[in-house]
Amino acid sequence: MRPAITLAGVTPAATIGIIGGGQLARMLHAASIGLGLRIRLLAEGPDVSAAQVVAQVTVGDYTDLRTVREFAAGCDVVTFDHEHVPTEILHALVADGVAVRPGPEALVHAQDKVVMRRHLSSLGVPCPAFAVVADAEELTAFGDQHGWPVIAKTSRGGYDGKGVWKLDAPAQAGTPFAGLTPGVAIIAEEFIDFSRELSALVARRPGGQSVAYPITETVQTDGICTDTVTPAPGLTPIAIRECQALAVRIAEELDVVGILAVELMQARDGSVVVNELAMRPHNTGHWTIDGAVTSQFENHLRAVADLPLGATRCRAPWSVMANVLGGSHPDLLAALDPVLAADPELRVQLYGKGVVPGRKVGHVTALGDDLETTTRRARRGADLLKGIGDE
Amino acid sequence: MRPAITLAGVTPAATIGIIGGGQLARMLHAASIGLGLRIRLLAEGPDVSAAQVVAQVTVGDYTDLRTVREFAAGCDVVTFDHEHVPTEILHALVADGVAVRPGPEALVHAQDKVVMRRHLSSLGVPCPAFAVVADAEELTAFGDQHGWPVIAKTSRGGYDGKGVWKLDAPAQAGTPFAGLTPGVAIIAEEFIDFSRELSALVARRPGGQSVAYPITETVQTDGICTDTVTPAPGLTPIAIRECQALAVRIAEELDVVGILAVELMQARDGSVVVNELAMRPHNTGHWTIDGAVTSQFENHLRAVADLPLGATRCRAPWSVMANVLGGSHPDLLAALDPVLAADPELRVQLYGKGVVPGRKVGHVTALGDDLETTTRRARRGADLLKGIGDE
Numbered sequence: 001m002r003p004a005i006t007l008a009g010v011t012p013a014a015t016i017g018i019i020g021g022g023q024l025a026r027m028l029h030a031a032s033i034g035l036g037l038r039i040r041l042l043a044e045g046p047d048v049s050a051a052q053v054v055a056q057v058t059v060g061d062y063t064d065l066r067t068v069r070e071f072a073a074g075c076d077v078v079t080f081d082h083e084h085v086p087t088e089i090l091h092a093l094v095a096d097g098v099a100v101r102p103g104p105e106a107l108v109h110a111q112d113k114v115v116m117r118r119h120l121s122s123l124g125v126p127c128p129a130f131a132v133v134a135d136a137e138e139l140t141a142f143g144d145q146h147g148w149p150v151i152a153k154t155s156r157g158g159y160d161g162k163g164v165w166k167l168d169a170p171a172q173a174g175t176p177f178a179g180l181t182p183g184v185a186i187i188a189e190e191f192i193d194f195s196r197e198l199s200a201l202v203a204r205r206p207g208g209q210s211v212a213y214p215i216t217e218t219v220q221t222d223g224i225c226t227d228t229v230t231p232a233p234g235l236t237p238i239a240i241r242e243c244q245a246l247a248v249r250i251a252e253e254l255d256v257v258g259i260l261a262v263e264l265m266q267a268r269d270g271s272v273v274v275n276e277l278a279m280r281p282h283n284t285g286h287w288t289i290d291g292a293v294t295s296q297f298e299n300h301l302r303a304v305a306d307l308p309l310g311a312t313r314c315r316a317p318w319s320v321m322a323n324v325l326g327g328s329h330p331d332l333l334a335a336l337d338p339v340l341a342a343d344p345e346l347r348v349q350l351y352g353k354g355v356v357p358g359r360k361v362g363h364v365t366a367l368g369d370d371l372e373t374t375t376r377r378a379r380r381g382a383d384l385l386k387g388i389g390d391e
Numbered sequence: 392m393r394p395a396i397t398l399a400g401v402t403p404a405a406t407i408g409i410i411g412g413g414q415l416a417r418m419l420h421a422a423s424i425g426l427g428l429r430i431r432l433l434a435e436g437p438d439v440s441a442a443q444v445v446a447q448v449t450v451g452d453y454t455d456l457r458t459v460r461e462f463a464a465g466c467d468v469v470t471f472d473h474e475h476v477p478t479e480i481l482h483a484l485v486a487d488g489v490a491v492r493p494g495p496e497a498l499v500h501a502q503d504k505v506v507m508r509r510h511l512s513s514l515g516v517p518c519p520a521f522a523v524v525a526d527a528e529e530l531t532a533f534g535d536q537h538g539w540p541v542i543a544k545t546s547r548g549g550y551d552g553k554g555v556w557k558l559d560a561p562a563q564a565g566t567p568f569a570g571l572t573p574g575v576a577i578i579a580e581e582f583i584d585f586s587r588e589l590s591a592l593v594a595r596r597p598g599g600q601s602v603a604y605p606i607t608e609t610v611q612t613d614g615i616c617t618d619t620v621t622p623a624p625g626l627t628p629i630a631i632r633e634c635q636a637l638a639v640r641i642a643e644e645l646d647v648v649g650i651l652a653v654e655l656m657q658a659r660d661g662s663v664v665v666n667e668l669a670m671r672p673h674n675t676g677h678w679t680i681d682g683a684v685t686s687q688f689e690n691h692l693r694a695v696a697d698l699p700l701g702a703t704r705c706r707a708p709w710s711v712m713a714n715v716l717g718g719s720h721p722d723l724l725a726a727l728d729p730v731l732a733a734d735p736e737l738r739v740q741l742y743g744k745g746v747v748p749g750r751k752v753g754h755v756t757a758l759g760d761d762l763e764t765t766t767r768r769a770r771r772g773a774d775l776l777k778g779i780g781d782e
Contacts, residue, residue, distance in 0.1 A: 350427030
């Protein structure tokens with residue numbers, strides 16, 4: 001992990017390799033600077049979000065074993081901006097002796113929903129009823145047994161509402177199988193009539209130390225996280241501890257290193273089931289940059305570098321994050337002026353991405369003592385950046 | 392300031408050029424990432440503190456006009472990590488049409504103590520009695536008039552206690568003139584028997600908007616800032632407003648753009664006189680990264696990019712910063728482990744610099760409700776990183 005000193009008077013620094021150059025890598029880089037860690041980036045292109053800000057960038061294809069292997073050779077640890085690196089490449093790195101964190105045996109649970117559902121169910125973790133279905137007929141049988149609607153998902157590759165279908169009746173059972181990528185399965189899940197979605201975020205070190213963040217309520221619109229509120233309003237202390245304990249237990253059972261985000265669906269009776277897992281900093285934890293003592297980005301780095309984890313408590317009674325989705329403003333920097341002028345306390349993160357309608361191009365966080373005011377401030381900041389209300 | 396869009400779908404980003412690759416540029420880069428600004432760095436070497444983390448680095452000599460001119464051509468604004476760029480080079484950039492912020496007419500007050508003392512005195516700003524002295528005889532005459540000891544300083548180039556002498560008697564009056572660099576003058580100043588040092592930090596935009604930070608007490612050891620406490624204990628609300636108003640007034644009179652740090656000496660009767668000025672993020676403002684709503688680094692960038700300034704209030708009742716000076720630990724990353732383990736709430740900034748005894752290699756900040764505990768936590772963190780108490 002820690003290289004020997006090779007130059008007199010020069011501080012050795014653990015080099016963290018990040019595969020993927022999106023906004024998560026960008027924000028990981030910002031968090032690395034104070035810790036004295038060095039970031040090496042394997043980026044999809046020379047000017048993607050994180051490549052704009054990182055000193056050591058390799059442009060290359062993360063699905064090419066040789067590229068990834070050469071990249072990893074210059075790193076003390078390899079971690080991820082996304083879950084799309086093929087499992088066989090990760091196993092090859094581990095065989096090479098590379099510290100891959102989270103490791104492939106853990107990461108597969110964030111890559112493959114079938115593996116995740118089977119493992120979590122075997123551990124007794126609350127999940128919706130599910131089955132791998134080969135065709136419309138099997139999907140219909142699942143719906144007839146568990147009731148309609150049925151949620152269908154691709155086993156791999158879905159994100160932000162893509163690769164997920166809500167099927168209301170048997171007539172729609174063929175939809176998920178149209179144009180299915182070879183090697184990808186369809187999983188049918190019981191429809192949970194949840195009242196809201198929660199996120200339980202934990203960070204875990206290789207040695208097993210883990211810390212849990214306060215529970216976040218996430219507001220999803222068309223399958224995309226648009227807002228989060230922390231702490232989740234109205235959650236009892238017992239429910240908070242149960243959600244945190246569940247996430248810590250999953251992190252331990254799956255041997256996760258780094259951040260684990262457990263997305264939960266909460267039913268009207270208060271009970272929760274696991275929806276998805278992510279093993280990297282997560283959109284539902286962006287509030288931690290400004291709202292927690294230690295951000296999820298810093299704790300992910302501390303975890304993968306095997307350093308003691310930082311405190312997770314809130315800095316303010318309420319932290320509300322609102323995603324900035326691409327809208328009518330092509331020039332975010334020009335849009336920044338009225339946003340900052342209107343609210344000198346608002347915290348803004350821009351991702352350096354081209355504005356495409358619906359694309360996540362930044363987020364804002366408001367901290368405050370009053371939930372309603374704090375929510376309004378965050379929403380207004382995001383709307384102004386998007387270009388709503390100024391035309 | 393804001394370049395036209397040149398590529399469809401790509402967000403234009405104002406590019407801020409920073410001359411100098413020390414820890415201030417490093418921390419400016421961290422603050423730039425969320426704002427979506429791009430940093431270009433003119434660094435002294437390929438692996439200096441900021442060059443380790445910035446994407447666009449030019450290695451070159453900031454005293455060479457051609458180098459600086461070529462560097463500035465790629466930037467929308469040029470600002471500084473230090474005050475050592477020759478004034479004539481800055482004037483040449485301004486003549487080229489470059490936005491230099493702070494501008495040379497302002498910056499000279501942080502470069503040349505004679506210019507600073509004369510201008511501030513003409514404005515009626517409280518300063519010690521002073522005179523430019525050509526030799527030991529004139530210095531002795533100054534001391535005989537204003538009393539001994541006398542403080543002697545070089546007009547340019549001093550820092551961290553270098554280029555400053557406390558002369559107790561006429562017999563020492565020759566000391567400052569030994570080996571004096573040509574073109575550098577000696578300024579004699581009345582010795583102020585101050586009870587403590589304060590720092591008043593403001594940020595100011597080109598249009599004139601300025602914001603003042605809470606006043607900080609700074610603890611100097613052998614001319615080097617070792618600790619800061621914010622807010623300065625025991626300062627009355629009136630005294631706070633007076634110090635802030637003084638700093639805002641100096642920023643306006645001198646037309647500063649960016650951060651201005653006004654170092655003050657406070658006498659036992661509570662009155663203050665100006666000691667030094669700095670026009671860049673300042674060691675006495677490092678607490679703002681974790682302790683203020685908007686850090687001095689972010690507000691410096693907002694100011695030089697002509698964006699609205701952020702809120703300056705404290706996030707906690709007390710913020711104590713302790714500098715980490717190079718000590719017995721050559722490997723700061725290894726030293727980080729016990730520090731983070733001992734105090735999960737401690738905030739650490741390492742500068743990526745080789746450990747040399749006495750050199751500033753990082754700082755830690757503790758936030759808390761109780762001054763004594765908060766001070767002890769910050770001091771312990773810095774001592775552990777330095778290598779005190781673990782041998």
